[in-house]
Each structure stands twice: as C-alpha cells, then as structure tokens.
Amino acid sequence: MRVLLTGSSGWLGRYLAPLLARAGHEVIGFDVAPGEHTQVVASVADRAAVEQAFAARRPEAVVHAAALHKPDIARYPRQAFIDVNVTGTLNLLEVAVTAGCDRFLFTSTTSLMISRAIREGRGGEAAWVDEALAPLLPRNIYGVTKLAAERLCRLIHEEQGLSILILRTGRFFPEEDDTHRTLSGENMKANELLHRRLTVEDAADAHLVALERAPELGFDTFILSAPTPFSREDAAELRRDAPAVIARYFPEAADLYARRGWRLPSAIDRVYDAGHAERRLGWRARTDFAAVLDALRTGAPLPFAHDADYVSPKEG
Numbered sequence: 001m002r003v004l005l006t007g008s009s010g011w012l013g014r015y016l017a018p019l020l021a022r023a024g025h026e027v028i029g030f031d032v033a034p035g036e037h038t039q040v041v042a043s044v045a046d047r048a049a050v051e052q053a054f055a056a057r058r059p060e061a062v063v064h065a066a067a068l069h070k071p072d073i074a075r076y077p078r079q080a081f082i083d084v085n086v087t088g089t090l091n092l093l094e095v096a097v098t099a100g101c102d103r104f105l106f107t108s109t110t111s112l113m114i115s116r117a118i119r120e121g122r123g124g125e126a127a128w129v130d131e132a133l134a135p136l137l138p139r140n141i142y143g144v145t146k147l148a149a150e151r152l153c154r155l156i157h158e159e160q161g162l163s164i165l166i167l168r169t170g171r172f173f174p175e176e177d178d179t180h181r182t183l184s185g186e187n188m189k190a191n192e193l194l195h196r197r198l199t200v201e202d203a204a205d206a207h208l209v210a211l212e213r214a215p216e217l218g219f220d221t222f223i224l225s226a227p228t229p230f231s232r233e234d235a236a237e238l239r240r241d242a243p244a245v246i247a248r249y250f251p252e253a254a255d256l257y258a259r260r261g262w263r264l265p266s267a268i269d270r271v272y273d274a275g276h277a278e279r280r281l282g283w284r285a286r287t288d289f290a291a292v293l294d295a296l297r298t299g300a301p302l303p304f305a306h307d308a309d310y311v312s313p314k315e316g
Helices: 013-022 047-057 070-074 078-099 141-160 185-192 200-217 232-249 253-260 275-281 289-298
Strands: 002-006 026-031 061-064 103-109 127-129 163-169 219-224 270-272
Touching (some): 002 047, 013 200, 026 047, 061 078, 061 200, 070 078, 070 141, 078 103, 078 141, 103 141, 103 200, 127 232, 141 219, 163 200, 200 219, 200 275, 219 275, 232 253
Parallel strands (some): 002 061, 061 103, 103 163
C-alpha cells in the first residue's frame, strides 16, 4: 500500500522507511528536513502542504512519526510544540479521513506517562508503567502535546471510525542523554535496556507489525520497550538496591560490567511493561539486556546504536 511516513528524515524514519519498502509498501516520505527517504519537504503544521501531499500522492495509510521532542524544549518555544505536535497531528488525521485512508499509526512516547513524582523517584518503589497507569500527568510541554495528540487520535477514531494505533515508544535515540551525564552514553543505554529502552530497529519493526494489524485492532495504545526481566514484586527492592535484583536475574552482570568499567544502576525508578504489545499486537523486541551481556562476554559489538555526535536533521 502507499504509506505516508512523516518524520522520514529522522532517526526512526531512516530505519522505518526502508523496512516498509522491503515489506512491499510504497513509502511517501514527509519531513521538514530533506533526507534520503523524503519526497515532500514540509511541516505537518502546514495544512495546505499536507492536503497537497495527499492530493498528489494518494496515500492509503499514515505513519505519523514526526514531532518536536524533549531535547527541542531548549531550542523551540512552547507554541512550536503545539503547532507541530498537536495541530500537525490534527491536520494529518482530518486529511487522512477525507482522503479515505483506512489506518493511521501515531508514534507517541512513554515520556508522557512519567510525572514529576515518578521522575524524582518519590515513593518507596519503582513505578510499574503499563497502559493502565493513571492519572497521566506529563511534566513538560513535550509530554503535554503528545498526550493532547493521542486524545485527538481517540476522538477521530470514535467520530470517524478510522483505525488508529498509538505506539508509546521507550527511548531509542542514539545521542547522549541531555540531562544525565554521570555515566557514559553506552553504559546508560545498556542499563536502560533493563527497564525503559529499545533499539531503533525494534521500534521500526513494531511500526511495521502495527501497520498490518491496525484495521483488525481498530484502536489501541501500546508501550514499546525491550522486555524487562523484572516483575511487579521487584518494585520496592529496585528502588532500594537495584544491583541485588539484577544479580538474581543475571549473576554475571556485575563482573562483565566491571571488566568494561561500567556501573549498574544503584536504583531504578520505573519499569516499562511492554506485555500488552506482546499479547495483543503480537510484537516483542528482539534485543534485550541479555544481548548486552552476551556482547560484553564475547567481545561482539554492542547491540544498540550510540552516536554522541548525532544531530537531528532539522537542526543540521
């Protein structure tokens, strides 16, 4: 089918566009920045540009991955987040309905589920984050606008019947964390595969699966993250003594980390549970924390991308 992919020049887009093409889809890349997989250079906030792209390219489905992200808070005013993340999503939804598209994927974020209290580690145990978590109290303009866009998705589904799946992705960015620098980027990414990260390849694969399943499922929201080894019963000890919990599941981890000069997390404040995606969507991330330990044990390349110098194409 013909698929309009927004964010086609971005980090996810550069993996997702060729994956969709290999699956037999005709990909129409739409991005504010030029790129290898982008045919339409425009902003989703530009309603006329969106309408023109639909009229000229006649997409049958939409994968909406374009957005301003959390690091953009330092570069853009709040209004820009509203224009791109909220108005842009509404533009695509309404034009998709008018054009007769039968499915729409919205790339959202687990970030909108993390309140200030969770981020600051208040309480005596790690927060267990699944799709039932409530209330949702986003802590910044990024989360607020992504949550607003999700609610627009639900509204359009209920009013118009458009099949829409919302994919709340964990972390998969390649660059350094923009707020935490106590560990090396590779060490932090490895730790996060325990509870809040997935690879960009797995994120792209989830979108491909969701695109195929959307008409059957109608509407749903899925957390995407590497499968965590932990259970809810571990939550209190994860906040108090994460290395002890990790040692029960991975007895070799401390020694393998020491050889690399890495540190395990002393405490874990949240765990993303991707079980709903596995049960209902039929997707499970291929890469997990065990793959990191395998790489450390054998000397193979690490199973995730790390690029301290990565810059979003829109800033290049």
